[in-house]
Amino acid sequence: MVLLPASPRAALGPFLLLPLLGLLAGCAQDQGLSEIRFERVATALGDFDHSGEVLSRLGVSQAEYEGFIVGPVWDDELDPDSMAARTEDLFFAVSDDGVQELFLHDAVFVDSGTRGLGDRVYNGLDPDDALLEDPRLVDNVRTYVEAGHALVVSDWAWELVEAAWPDQVAFLAESDGPDAAQVGMSEEITARVLDAGLTDALGGDTTRLAMDYSAWTVVETVGPDVTVLLEGDALVRPDPEAPEEARLDLPLLLSFPAGKGVVVFSAFHWRAQRGPVADALLQAALPGLATNPGEGA
Numbered sequence: 401m402v403l404l405p406a407s408p409r410a411a412l413g414p415f416l417l418l419p420l421l422g423l424l425a426g427c428a429q430d431q432g433l434s435e436i437r438f439e440r441v442a443t444a445l446g447d448f449d450h451s452g453e454v455l456s457r458l459g460v461s462q463a464e465y466e467g468f469i470v471g472p473v474w475d476d477e478l479d480p481d482s483m484a485a486r487t488e489d490l491f492f493a494v495s496d497d498g499v500q501e502l503f504l505h506d507a508v509f510v511d512s513g514t515r516g517l518g519d520r521v522y523n524g525l526d527p528d529d530a531l532l533e534d535p536r537l538v539d540n541v542r543t544y545v546e547a548g549h550a551l552v553v554s555d556w557a558w559e560l561v562e563a564a565w566p567d568q569v570a571f572l573a574e575s576d577g578p579d580a581a582q583v584g585m586s587e588e589i590t591a592r593v594l595d596a597g598l599t600d601a602l603g604g605d606t607t608r609l610a611m612d613y614s615a616w617t618v619v620e621t622v623g624p625d626v627t628v629l630l631e632g633d634a635l636v637r638p639d640p641e642a643p644e645e646a647r648l649d650l651p652l653l654l655s656f657p658a659g660k661g662v663v664v665f666s667a668f669h670w671r672a673q674r675g676p677v678a679d680a681l682l683q684a685a686l687p688g689l690a691t692n693p694g695e696g697a
Contacts, residue, residue, distance in 0.1 A: 438507040438550050439690040444487045447513030448613060449554045449669040450474045454678045459692030465490040467514035474671055487515060491537055502544050512555035512669055538563045546659025550686055554666045558617040561665050568626055568656050572618040573638060583636045584616035585644055591632040591652050598629055601680040612672040619651040619667060626656040629684060655685050
């Protein structure tokens, strides 16, 4: 089992103007989350996950923003310098007419290993937490979601959720600072499905999840507003000098409402799961995602 070094992470944005009324159409006060349509999607690409693979299978087109710490392990031929759009653009850019780029998208996916979402540069020691250190960025992401948008975060990008909504999810040893929750071991987990609709979609009340790298983020407990779709038993190593230990009933996929919007967190990497499983999980976690399977991106 390979134990990865400490990771990066971030939060999001500068002061931003309130979103245009047109961008909030369909998010009326009396609407439920299941009625919101998420059509315009942005993905912040990270070193260890690529949610865009799932989105492409579901026929969801995406605007991709380069957020690599070093380079994507899922495509070692992809040159980060070849990508024009940067994660900084997604979270900080404002158009001449005052609209923040973040608000041009209905849903934003922040993949594990996105630059700035952590304490240290992967494989380095230089500070790399400028995004999370800027409280305006966190405020902007919170405003973005609560206005009726979706934020989907995987694994190492957990600190964005913790920074913006600290009372919703308790990550393991979160008070010990960045990277402290990243103690899960690489293995295949039998996850228990806790959502009836997802049970129907998967054809059973369990599914296999690939935790393809060690040092994945462990959730300890969740608040009363959080819906856990998957949980499972897993091996963790909070103390690198101590043996692995088993933890039971760990939340592995969860969501919670935030204002008019929704936040989704997965402890696993979307790209590492079997296609039909990942597709079903994402559609259950974000039912308003506008999909067109078979169309591709």
